[in-house]
Amino acid sequence: MKIALVHDYLKEFGGAERVLRVLADMFPQAPIYTAFKVDGSLAGKKFADRKIYQSGWASLIKRGRLYSPLRFLLPWIWGNIDLSDYDLVITSCSGYIARGFKRRTSGWVVAYCHTPPRFLYGFITNIDWQKYLPVRFYGYIINHFLRQFDWRSAQQVDIWLANSVNVQKRIKKFYRRESQVVYPPVMVSRLIEASRGVVKKDYFLVVSRLVGAKGLEETVVAMKNLGKNLKIVGGAVGRSKMKEKLIKIGGDKIEFLGRVSDKKLLHLYAEAKGFIALARDEDFGMTVVESQAAGTPVIAFNGGGFKESVKDGETGILINDTSVKAMRQALIRFDKIIWHKAVIQRWVKKFSRQRFENEIMTLVKELERKK
Numbered sequence: 036m037k038i039a040l041v042h043d044y045l046k047e048f049g050g051a052e053r054v055l056r057v058l059a060d061m062f063p064q065a066p067i068y069t070a071f072k073v074d075g076s077l078a079g080k081k082f083a084d085r086k087i088y089q090s091g092w093a094s095l096i097k098r099g100r101l102y103s104p105l106r107f108l109l110p111w112i113w114g115n116i117d118l119s120d121y122d123l124v125i126t127s128c129s130g131y132i133a134r135g136f137k138r139r140t141s142g143w144v145v146a147y148c149h150t151p152p153r154f155l156y157g158f159i160t161n162i163d164w165q166k167y168l169p170v171r172f173y174g175y176i177i178n179h180f181l182r183q184f185d186w187r188s189a190q191q192v193d194i195w196l197a198n199s200v201n202v203q204k205r206i207k208k209f210y211r212r213e214s215q216v217v218y219p220p221v222m223v224s225r226l227i228e229a230s231r232g233v234v235k236k237d238y239f240l241v242v243s244r245l246v247g248a249k250g251l252e253e254t255v256v257a258m259k260n261l262g263k264n265l266k267i268v269g270g271a272v273g274r275s276k277m278k279e280k281l282i283k284i285g286g287d288k289i290e291f292l293g294r295v296s297d298k299k300l301l302h303l304y305a306e307a308k309g310f311i312a313l314a315r316d317e318d319f320g321m322t323v324v325e326s327q328a329a330g331t332p333v334i335a336f337n338g339g340g341f342k343e344s345v346k347d348g349e350t351g352i353l354i355n356d357t358s359v360k361a362m363r364q365a366l367i368r369f370d371k372i373i374w375h376k377a378v379i380q381r382w383v384k385k386f387s388r389q390r391f392e393n394e395i396m397t398l399v400k401e402l403e404r405k406k
Contacts, residue, residue: 036122036403038065043131044088044102045069045332049244050219051149052078054198055127058147059085061392070112070131071097073239077294079085091115097222102131107177110135110184112120113367125401126192129318130154132181134188146192147217150318158316167373186210189262194398199319200342219321220391226328226382230305238264238290240331241308242300242322243314245269245277250313250336250357252284257362258311261285265311267364268303270294304329317341327351328384330376334365343368346384348372350379 040062042055053147059067059082066086071093071115073079093113113135122142126133129149138144153159155178181341186209195214206214217227223320241254251267258265267287270280270293278291295303304310310326310333317323319340327344333351335341345351353370354365 037120037406038123038125038399039118039121040065040067041116041118041126041128041136042067043095043122043127043129045082046097048077048081050319051127052081053321054149054219057391058125058127058395060396065125068116068118069131070135071102073097082293085255087271088116088363091300094256098101101156104173106131106181109181113188114343122149122406123399124210132185132188134192135184135303143192143193144191144401145196145398147196147198148202148206148214149198151205152181152185154178156205156209174404179299191217198344201316201343202318202338209309213373217391217394218386219319219389220388221321221324221383221386223328223380223383223387224322224389226301226304226325227330229301230376230380233305235308236306237308238266239311239334240266240268240326242268242301242304242325243312245281250315250326251277251281253279254311255285255289257357257359259284259289259361260367261363262288262391263288263366264288264290266290266292266303266307268292268295268300283357299327301341305330306378307331309334310351312336312341314339314341315357320344323351326382326388328386330380331381332369332372332374334362334369344383346382348384355356 036298040058050203066088068088069091073090077142090112092108096105109132116136119139124138126146128134128146129151132152134171137373137377189210195206196217197206197214198219198356200216203214203216206212243251273318304326310331311332312320312323312335315336315338317339323341324336326333327350333345334354335345335351336357337353345353352365352369
């Protein structure tokens with residue numbers, strides 16, 4: 036079949052973009068269609084080898100951060116893209132919707148959903164857009180119409196794939212559509228291999244974009260008060276002042292590493308004593324799985340996708356609160372458990388890249404037979 040890939044936009048390189056990279060590797064002839072691509076950005080560099088088509092609105096919305104306040108243009112941004120020449124369109128969709136494009140009536144549209152847009156349905160977002168009253172008022176107005184577009188475009192999808200049971204429930208709730216769970220691809224084998232012979236050190240690790248929805252402030256406050264060493268990997272997004280805020284509330288035991296190479300990240304995962312993830316409603320959370328693949332147990336908030344990727348007491352600890360008291364109790368329990376690297380790594384093989392590729396290819400071959 037003639038296949039095209041669709042993605043929200045190409046700027047940052049997070050979990051959603053990692054999934055897109057694997058899909059691009061699986062279908063090397065498939066072009067990528069997106070709302071816009073920022074040249075020189077991390078995502079732009081990661082997909083430099085691929086043919087990328089931007090929407091007709093790209094030159095406008097990618098100036099500064101106009102793509103965020105100009106979200107009301109989404110029906111026109113995606114409606115401007117004509118994919119009626121393709122037998123199969125696989126769209127990697129989340130906050131920027133990535134649906135509503137022109138399609139072939141006899142073709143297939145498969146949506147791999149990282150989450151329905153968080154800002155449309157009351158979930159915490161990376162940027163607190165409700166902070167200022169005029170922006171909040173503006174958001175309420177345009178979000179009403181965007182939810183209508185989101186619903187209509189969701190009904191044009193033939194097959195829904197959810198990145199977790201957590202997101203599967205959201206798809207059912209907001210779109211009234213059934214979906215199949217296909218967990219994201221994690222480089223499990225590579226992490227297992229990279230962890231061989233690595234000696235653990237006395238620090239905990241956080242890997243996250245420096246934004247407000249990831250539980251970073253709670254983590255830094257807790258680790259500082261408990262006198263634990265903490266390393267944070269990740270860069271700021273847009274004009275976020277999160278790093279400055281964390282530096283202000285953190286102490287000399289908090290070390291900011293910024294963005295690091297994949298090789299360095301693998302080593303940090305492997306030698307960390309433990310991994311911390313306190314986001315309250317993470318869609319899935321690939322970094323938590325990556326940590327476990329490196330044989331490192333985690334302390335994670337008992338919510339969202341973490342409930343699916345962490346086995347409490349065996350591969351990590353799930354906590355119901357992010358207070359210093361709760362973290363102290365979790366760390367006491369953490370130190371009492373004898374963690375078995377082999378048990379942790381065996382558990383996360385269900386999230387491997389090979390499993391992801393097999394499930395996607397099985398679906399594509401099934402659609403080819405129906406064509």
